[in-house]
Amino acid sequence: MQKRPRVVVNVEASADGKVALTRNALLMHRPSSELWASMTPQSPDSVAIDVMESVRQRYGCNAVLEGSGSLVSEDEIPARLPTYDGDPVGLYEHFLPVDVIEQRSPLHMWFTVVDSRGRVRWTERHENWDALVLVARSTPADYLGYLRRERICYLVVGEERVDLSRAVAAMGTELGVTCILSNAGGGLNGALLRADLIDELHLKLAPALVGGLGTPSVMDGSPLAVGEFPTRLQLLSAQSDAAGAVRLHYAVRRESGAERP
Numbered sequence: 001m002q003k004r005p006r007v008v009v010n011v012e013a014s015a016d017g018k019v020a021l022t023r024n025a026l027l028m029h030r031p032s033s034e035l036w037a038s039m040t041p042q043s044p045d046s047v048a049i050d051v052m053e054s055v056r057q058r059y060g061c062n063a064v065l066e067g068s069g070s071l072v073s074e075d076e077i078p079a080r081l082p083t084y085d086g087d088p089v090g091l092y093e094h095f096l097p098v099d100v101i102e103q104r105s106p107l108h109m110w111f112t113v114v115d116s117r118g119r120v121r122w123t124e125r126h127e128n129w130d131a132l133v134l135v136a137r138s139t140p141a142d143y144l145g146y147l148r149r150e151r152i153c154y155l156v157v158g159e160e161r162v163d164l165s166r167a168v169a170a171m172g173t174e175l176g177v178t179c180i181l182s183n184a185g186g187g188l189n190g191a192l193l194r195a196d197l198i199d200e201l202h203l204k205l206a207p208a209l210v211g212g213l214g215t216p217s218v219m220d221g222s223p224l225a226v227g228e229f230p231t232r233l234q235l236l237s238a239q240s241d242a243a244g245a246v247r248l249h250y251a252v253r254r255e256s257g258a259e260r261p
């Protein structure tokens with residue numbers, strides 16, 4: 001059986017584990033982007049670590065992963081799409097046209113987004129990224145029709161929602177992806193955790209507190225069942241700078257029941 005791609009999570013959080021300032025303010029928009037950056041003051045001894053470059057060199061990482069929540073806030077109503085009036089049957093098959101796949105960007109990297117509700121509008125393209133959307137059988141036909149018109153690749157992996165285990169496996173078998181770097185927020189990272197798909201975690205902690213019940217954190221998703229073991233980690237490296245930022249790199253420990261305390 002083919003090994004699934006490695007999944008590495010890369011996330012920046014406040015010292016209390018929050019990955020955003022509040023639920024509905026995306027970090028990519030001002031003023032949140034500036035407020036967030038202000039939590040990590042420059043320090044002469046800070047080591048600039050490019051996690052993407054490091055996983056690319058180490059594992060040949062060729063996909064990054066985002067949730068729709070990084071690009072569209074929950075209270076935003078995305079622009080209406082034209083009604084799809086063709087036969088919807090063929091829409092619910094993977095869309096990986098050869099001409100698109102063969103015209104890969106110079107620094108090829110799949111920019112992958114989980115979006116079963118069809119909320120992301122692809123208004124920007126990046127010369128070094130190739131877009132890939134993970135959708136489900138519940139995804140509106142209008143959205144899949146839109147992705148096809150825009151020549152954006154997608155994989156249909158799941159029924160009500162994207163089945164993350166199937167999605168990661170399909171990225172390996174259909175596209176030859178060997179390693180995925182998740183730059184997502186707590187919703188998607190928490191779901192990856194529950195699906196036991198995370199292999200490594202790069203966590204950068206800013207010397208600041210955000211607080212707030214409901215503010216996205218490093219790993220959200222469904223709670224542990226009573227009596228269920230938390231996921232244990234092995235520390236691979238730890239660095240701090242004079243301004244108080246801390247960088248931690250962990251591997252996920254996969255133990256049998258007998259090894260557990």
Ligand SMILES: NC(=O)c1ccc[n+]([C@@H]2O[C@H](COP(=O)([O-])OP(=O)(O)OC[C@H]3O[C@@H](n4cnc5c(N)ncnc54)[C@H](OP(=O)(O)O)[C@@H]3O)[C@@H](O)[C@H]2O)c1
Pocket residue numbers: 010011012013018019020021022023024025026027028066067068069070114115116117161162163164183184185186187188189191216220221
């Ligand atoms: N500090 C950082 O490093 C960092 C990084 C990224 C984002 N952020 C910030 O974090 C916030 C977004 O975080 P968020 O937690 O709201 O969004 P998120 O991480 O994008 O989580 C929502 C996404 O996860 C998917 N998802 C959630 N549970 C799932 C499951 N069980 N199975 C399959 N898919 C599942 C959703 O899919 P469906 O839509 O299909 O349901 C959606 O695409 C934003 O403010 C953003 O700016 C911070």
